[in-house]
Amino acid sequence: MTKRYASKNKQQSKALQFKVEEEMELLPFLLKVMSNRSRNSVKSILARGQVTIDDHIETKYNYALHPGQMVTVLKNKAAIKQNVLIGMTILYEDDAVIVINKEAGLLSIATEKEKKQTAHHQLMEYVRQEDPENRIFVVHRLDKDTSGVMMFAKSEEVKRTLQNNWKRVVKERSYVALVEGEVTKQKGYVSSWLRESKTHMVYSSPTKNDGQHAITHYKVLQSNQDFSLLEVQLETGRKNQIRVHMQDLGHPIVGDKKYGSKQNVIGRMGLHAKVLSFQHPTTEQLLLFQADVPKSFLKKSK
Structure with a gap:
């Protein structure tokens, strides 16, 4: 069975990072640091969810930035075609499951208002690049504004196995x-x-x-x-x-x-969602995945 553990470097190499030095709203900040782009271009980058602040996706023009925060911008539309997943990273992948670390602000699945900017849709596009017949199945969900570890199945059979035995499988x-x-x-x-x-x-x-x-x-x-x-x-x-x-x-x-x-x-x-540990649906191997606690949580509760 093929196993793939994701490297963050690949995704980060296709992104621009800027440190916030002074209090400022997000749109003026982006226009300042990306002065080679038009106002409409920067607005569309925001609307597509390509801007992350510390540990969450942000689309509001007037979001208040504070010194010390890190703003990350996916470079351009081409980056999406090069396998960059917006608002998440793949922690693990094999023939049966995909495990991701989802950022706050990304929907798990489609709603009436949003069909494409979701973890499920992006992963479906991702697996179809290898084979147009490939599909992704939702096993469990995280709320849009909850970040962390989330698992998807690569077949209906694996999805049913996981859901029907959830209490026994999830450790x-x-x-x-x-x-x-x-x-x-x-x-x-x-x-x-x-x-x-x-x-x-x-x-x-x-x-x-x-x-x-x-x-x-x-x-x-x-x-x-x-x-x-x-x-x-x-x-x-x-x-x-x-x-x-x-x-x-x-x-x-x-x-x-x-x-x-x-x-x-x-x-x-x-x-x-910090930890998800489960018995693999086909190999029965025990797997454990962790997503680091967001720094903003640690700072506020010190």
Whole structure:
């Protein structure tokens, strides 16, 4: 079986990097550092999701930049044709699965508004370069504003094997969450029954057995009076589970306005899928993949 571990250097060689020296909005900054390009050209680079700030894709013209931040720009449209994947890197690939590190800001799968700028669509295009018959199948999802490790299958059979045996196959699935306020209890868990409203808000029902049972374990990694960095382990994998349970805990995830956050000091949501360990669907070998904790999470919770 062919195995491929991705090198970041290949992707970075097709990108431009600029360090922010002073407070400035994103569009004026790009026009300044890319003075050889027209305003419309720079706007289209932003719209295509080719600009990353530290650890997330940014498309807003008026995004406020701060000194010390790193802005990365994929060079041009040609870069996309040369296999550069926007908003993600491939950590591992073989004949059965592809494992990626997804940036915050990239959709996992298509929505009514966005069909192409997704991890699924890009990987489909990527595998079809080798053979037009190749396909990619969604095994699990990460929210658009959640970064980290995510796996796709290369066949319907592998997808079914993984999904039907998810609890047995997945050995570890841990996240880090930057939450508001100081979490004083060093470790604990939240257990509730989750329901979803007609407006797609997930919430904990006050009634036992009313909805899907969800259990989230957490441990404080570091904290100060304003923010806490938690390691979060899922015992169950429900939609928006961590986001709802952190709100229930009284410490919503930073930047998660939908579930109670009052501020967005890192320009993205503070949730990151750090570790995914699973038994390979065909070889049964145990594999473990990690995506580094975003630096902005570590800085705010020091």
